[in-house]
Amino acid sequence: xxxxxxxxxxxxxxxxxxxxxxxxxxxxxxxxxxxxxxxxxxxxxxxxxxxxxxxxxxxxxxxxxxxxxxxxxxxxxxxxxxxxxxxxxxxxxxxxxxxxxxxxxxxxxxxxxxxxxxxxxxxxxxxxxxxxxxxxxxxxxxxxxxxxxxxxxxxxxxxxxxxxxxxxxxxxxxxxxxxxxxxxxxxxxxxxxxxxxxxxxxxxxxxxxxxxxxxxxxxxxxxxxxxxxxxxxxxxxx
Numbered sequence: 001x002x003x004x005x006x007x008x009x010x011x012x013x014x015x016x017x018x019x020x021x022x023x024x025x026x027x028x029x030x031x032x033x034x035x036x037x038x039x040x041x042x043x044x045x046x047x048x049x050x051x052x053x054x055x056x057x058x059x060x061x062x063x064x065x066x067x068x069x070x071x072x073x074x075x076x077x078x079x080x081x082x083x084x085x086x087x088x089x090x091x092x093x094x095x096x097x098x099x100x101x102x103x104x105x106x107x108x109x110x111x112x113x114x115x116x117x118x119x120x121x122x123x124x125x126x127x128x129x130x131x132x133x134x135x136x137x138x139x140x141x142x143x144x145x146x147x148x149x150x151x152x153x154x155x156x157x158x159x160x161x162x163x164x165x166x167x168x169x170x171x172x173x174x175x176x177x178x179x180x181x182x183x184x185x186x187x188x189x190x191x192x193x194x195x196x197x198x199x200x201x202x203x204x205x206x207x208x209x210x211x212x213x214x215x216x217x218x219x220x221x222x223x224x225x226x227x228x229x230x231x232x233x234x235x236x237x238x
Contacts, residue, residue, distance in 0.1 A: 001053045003087070003094035010046060017045045025168075026177045027186045032140065034133035035184050041163040047126050050094050051119055057091070057107065058115040077108055095122075100129035127161040138206070139185040139192070142221070182221045190219035 004010045021036040022029060037044055043051075063070035079086040088107045095102050102125050105118045134140050147157035149166055167183065170176040181187045194209040211219040213230035229235055 001056045003053045003090040004046060004049055004097060005090035005093035007046075007097050010049060014045045017042075025180055025184070027180065027184055031184060031186060032133070032137065034130050035140065035143075038130050038134055038143075038162045039165050039168065039180075039184070043162075044098075044126065046094075046098055047122065050091075050098060051122060053091055053094065054105065054115060054119055054122070057110065058112050061110060061112050061115065081108060098122075098126070100125050131161050139195075142183050142185075187221060189221060189224055191221075 002009075018033065018036060019029075021040055021042060022031060025031075025036070025039065027035075036042070057073075060069055060073040063073075065071070065074075076086040076088050080088040091107070092105070095105065103118060103121045105115070135144050146159070148160040148163060149157045167179045168176060170179060185192050190209040190212060191206065194204045197203045206218060209218050211217055211223060211228055211230070213234070214228055217223050217227070225238070
């Protein structure tokens, strides 16, 4: 296994993963990247590939000293101890390219248990980074601080950073797509559309992105679906 010690190594694969997840969620190419993973339960590709390499290290450590693969690992440890470039250094550089801070893995003194603990710490750091990305933007206010309902009939809802969300299990595709676009701010309402500048029209602050029908409140999904009473037709549909 070759670590991605340069980001360009898996760049095209990462682009394919993001494009596939965006197509699956039916969101645009400018959608926030973190939701591609928090809403589907799919692990970011760089993190997944790094963990595969680290778990391969655990496999090498489990081999007897007489095994050729273990001898190769021992030779790489000698190179690392002498400050020479090796697979071990590339593995460390791959960890630094993940986009979030992870604990340093001391390969020269590693054991199967310490490698497993490192993998758990990487997953925790990844989830923390995804949660911070979600909580750090007002675009995703509808999915901040939420609890995920249990999969079975028993149990209580609890916070889950990344999983296949329950609204993605809606059977009717147009309904599922509409829910996804509302929750991820991929809709055409003013609160989102007027966020961006468009030719001669500058971006407007949130409090000025008023409803196109009543002009009394910000045109958010909850306003359009639940409270706006500007037209009788809208009220009857509701």
